[in-house]
Amino acid sequence: MKDKRLVQDDQKRQAYKKIFQFYSVQHDKKAVGVGQQYEEPQLEKGELNIFCKDFGIKVAVSRQLDIFRSISTSKQYLNLNEFMECMPLLGYEMAKGKARENKYRLKEIKAVLEYPAAPVNETLQKLLDNCPI
Numbered sequence: 217m218k219d220k221r222l223v224q225d226d227q228k229r230q231a232y233k234k235i236f237q238f239y240s241v242q243h244d245k246k247a248v249g250v251g252q253q254y255e256e257p258q259l260e261k262g263e264l265n266i267f268c269k270d271f272g273i274k275v276a277v278s279r280q281l282d283i284f285r286s287i288s289t290s291k292q293y294l295n296l297n298e299f300m301e302c303m304p305l306l307g308y309e310m311a312k313g314k315a316r317e318n319k320y321r322l323k324e325i326k327a328v329l330e331y332p333a334a335p336v337n338e339t340l341q342k343l344l345d346n347c348p349i
Contacts, residue, residue, distance in 0.1 A: 229300070236299045239263045258293035266305065274310040283309070319347045 219322075230240070240257035259267075261284055267273075268280060283305045285291055287298045294302065322344050 227264060231305070232300050233296060235267070236296050238268045242266060246318070256295055257301055260293050263301070264294065264299075273306050273310055274305055274313060279309050280306070315347065321346070 229318065236259060237257055240259045240263060242263050259265050261281060264284055265280055266279060268275060283302055287305070288294050289298070322340065326340060326344060329340070
């Protein structure tokens with residue numbers, strides 16, 4: 217019997233593979249030679265952008281391209297393993313954006329609370345002071 221973690225990793229890889237295969241055939245590819253017909257699927261920059269939009273991954277296109285270029289060995293496309301490497305980086309960028317948004321909202325709340333000269337809650341002040349972004 218397989219370890220539960222191995223089963224989960226295998227399921228995750230299969231899910232990534234299905235998503236990758238779906239998005240890698242979205243654009244019409246240029247004429248492919250006979251010897252290239254059976255190459256593994258490839259995900260281009262535009263397809264990564266469409267993937268991000270479809271899944272609600274709110275990362276600037278410029279950051280998507282930076283991640284694409286840093287992971288891709290060919291700088292033209294991603295293979296399945298490279299696509300899987302991109303996911304944590306895209307998630308990190310999305311989380312950074314959310315953290316910035318939350319910090320901004322906390323500052324707005326602080327301004328509203330201080331307006332009538334009310335003291336700022338100690339917890340709110342700690343959150344604002346310790347926010348890394």
